[in-house]
Amino acid sequence: MARWQPHAPERLVDAALDLFEERGYENTTVTEIAERAGLTKSTFFRYFPDKREVLFGGDTMAGLLADGIDDAPAGAKPLDAVAHALDAVGRQAFTPDRREFATRRLAVLAANRELREREALKGLGLTAAMAEALERRGVPDPVSRVAAQLGALVMTLAYERWCDPAEETGFGEAVHQALGQVRAATAAS
């Protein structure tokens, strides 16, 4: 039976990011990622179904967003409920110590189409998770889908600002700036 490996997923993710930066995503094998992390290939596959998935952290984010929307105040407007969830993401996932990793990850994704495809589908999954959570609060379709789509854009804008080396904005603050921009832009559309 496999021995428990402390911090195995984190070590695999860090090793993968290092290798993707050094030699490119295409030129890195799962075996090499596992070796760099001091683990075995079978440990890798215990945590990630394939090489691509190592940069996508499973379904944690969809769960965080759904829980955050569930926890929003009862009378919150749909997009405010999404912003409430994004605040939770800023406290629990996009914390200041993760910013450097996020920036490096974005650069690796930009260089590889397979990774951008996976990212794009994950993004649709997050939007769908937000729409479903809004529907559980009684928000009807298509208001739920519109609010989720706008919420996804708020998330993207905030993530870009948070990762921007020229800025020193926390994710939560970036969310509220982006929310104001998106509300104003919606009125002008």
Next chain:
Amino acid sequence: MARWQPHAPERLVDAALDLFEERGYENTTVTEIAERAGLTKSTFFRYFPDKREVLFGGDTMAGLLADGIDDAPAGAKPLDAVAHALDAVGRQAFTPDRREFATRRLAVLAANRELREREALKGLGLTAAMAEALERRGVPDPVSRVAAQLGALVMTLAYERWCDPAEETGFGEAVHQALGQVRAATAAS
């Protein structure tokens, strides 16, 4: 030198869709698609870079959307300029004779994650093309990105309705229904 093959891309797309339905996307090779179309593998690769791409028609749609936004009346609001482009898509691409193909294609996509990933990235490309076309009209970022995101949702809702076997709605009509829904939902978000 290769001989010109009449309607080669259309024949390849039809053959691919037939085979994906019959034996699944994973179990179909490019050679088999070319054979079914009465063409060679090298003809396939003259039109499509890989097996996935055969269901995605290159960059035609991004060009149609950008041209349609360029051609919108000067004073049109951003989302109305997008709707103008979607009308052109309805006249030039999503015509009644393409509806059966679109419905079959959606079913094949639903069954395969690789295809859904490519579709998701293509969708982001269309949204970016719409935002860029709006910026050429002087629409500032992030209004351009918000309008493009809402426009993408209008397109998705209209496409779903157009493909729905229970409905008999033309794409253009479905666009205007969806536009009304998205405007109302935006106000409620």
